[in-house]
Amino acid sequence: ADRLKEPTRTVIADKYDDASILFADIAGYTKRASDTAPAELVRFLDRLYTDLDALVDRHGLEKVKSSG
Template sequence: MTVLFADIVGFTELSSHTSPPELVELLNQIFCLFDELAERHGIEKIKTIGDAYMAVAGLPNYQSDHALAIANMALDMQKAMIEFNQQNNLSFQIRVGISTGPVVAGVIGLKKFAYDLWGDTVNTASRMESHGIPDNIQLCEATYQLLKDKYLLEKRGLIKIKGKGEMMTYLLHGRKMSDIG
């Protein structure tokens, strides 16, 4: 599976001087755009956590191109934010983290059932986002290996990841010209 975490940079600061109803309306508009992209790319939205968005490709139905689907969604999320900002005279940035690997998915507990994901892949995707750069899509090595032939990727290098140590990371910039169309 390939897991994506996206976070709206600076949203917490905005919340200190914006009314809760206005904040919820902005988030709803942005997450509805992301939901439409998930639908278009065959991706399963898992949940939103505050101003963060979590999704997975390859679940509940397996798809062999899960990494490509997530990469395409992440690139489209960046475009959607640019358009949203232009239409609303705002300057939001998103930071995206992606990781590929095994996960466990399901529902646990006795109340408020929610489909969720667990595992190192989920933690790594979250860390790729939180240790990422605003307006960039950061990948781990496993995802890089699946995308390197079709996408424009930049080696960011080794970075210290909380709970993981040093990890090689890459930035996704777009599709290679030969694969567009």
């Protein structure tokens, strides 16, 4: 964020020798979402994202974006 605020910046780009991209889908999610109480569904998604974030931290990765 600090680099974005610098008035003298021209281009902000980092170089990485390796990169991976993960696209994931929850099989049966549409049915699960329609058959599950909202609070329970939120707990399920919270556990899922918490577990994924823990894996990211454990392996020293950088998560750029989660969506869905």
